[in-house]
Amino acid sequence: MSEDSTLVQERTEQETKESAEQGRTWQPIILGILCNWCSYAGADLAGSSRLQYPETVRIIRVPCSGRVDPAFVLKAFRKGFDGVMVLGCHPGDCHYAKGNYYARRRIALLQDLLKALGLPEERFHFEWVSASEGNRFAELVQEFTEQIRRLGPFKGVVAVENKSS
Template sequence: MSEQTTVEKEDTQLNEQTKEWQPSILAILCNWCSYAGADLAGSARMQYPETVRIVRVPCSGRADPMFVLKGFQKGFDGVMVLGCHPGDCHYAKGNYYARRRIAMTQDLLKALGIPAERFHFEWVSASEGNRFSALIKEFTRQLQELGPFEGVDR
C-alpha cells in the first residue's frame, strides 16, 4: 500500500509539472447569437479550453465596460465580448451600441494600463459554432504568450 501511494504521489507531481498553464477567460456573450454559437459548439462537441467562463447578456449592446473591468479585477487573464453580426441584432441596433461601448472600453483599458491584447471583441452568429471555438482557442494562445495577468488589484 505504501508503494502504491508513493507511485501515485510521483504521478501527481509529474502531471502538475507537465501541465501547461491555461489562461482564464471571461466571455460575455449575446443571448441571441453568440451564446447560441457557443451552445452549438458544445452540442457538436467542438473542443475549446475549459478555462472559459461564459456570462450571457441579453444583447452585446448591454455589455457594460464595468463588466470587463470587473473581470480583470476578479482575476481573469483575458476578457472577450461576442455579439451578433451588424444587421442581425435581435434588438435591431444593439450591436451598433456595442461597437460604441467597445471603443469606450478599449480607451478605458488603455487609460488603466491594461494591455489591449487582453481584451477581444468579435461578431459570432448562432450558426458559427466552429468560429466560436476557433476564436476561443486563438485568444487562449494569445494570452498564453502574454502570461498571467497581474495588473489589477484583486
C-alpha cells in the same frame, strides 16, 4: 457583502500548481460575455457539434451585447481574470434591431480606456459571432487562449509595487 475578491487568483494559483504537477502548461481563466441570440447559440452549436476548444472560458449569457456595461469588463480585470471576451451578433443582425450598434461604440471607447490606463489591450477581445458560427466560436476561444497563454498570468490592474497587502 461584496463578491469574492481573490477567488480567481486563488483558483489560478491552485490550477497552476496542479498543472505543474501533471506536467501541463498553465491554463488561463477567461471571462466570456456572450449575447443570448447569436454568440451564445454559436457556443451551443460548437458544443452540440462536439467541437474541441480549451476549457479556459467561463461564459456569462446576456440578452444582448448592448447589455454589456463596460464596467463588467473593468470589474473582471479588477477581480483578476486573465482575459475577457465580449461576443455579439453581427451588425445588422441584432435581435433587438440596434443593441449591438450601441455596444460597438461603448466597446471601442473601452478599448481606448484600457489603453489609456496602460492595461494590455491583448487581454480584451471583442468579436461578432452568429448562431451558425459554432466553428468560429471554437477557433476564437482557441486563438484567444493561445494569446493569453503567451502573455502569461494577469498581474492585476495596479502595478505590483502599489498593490494592497
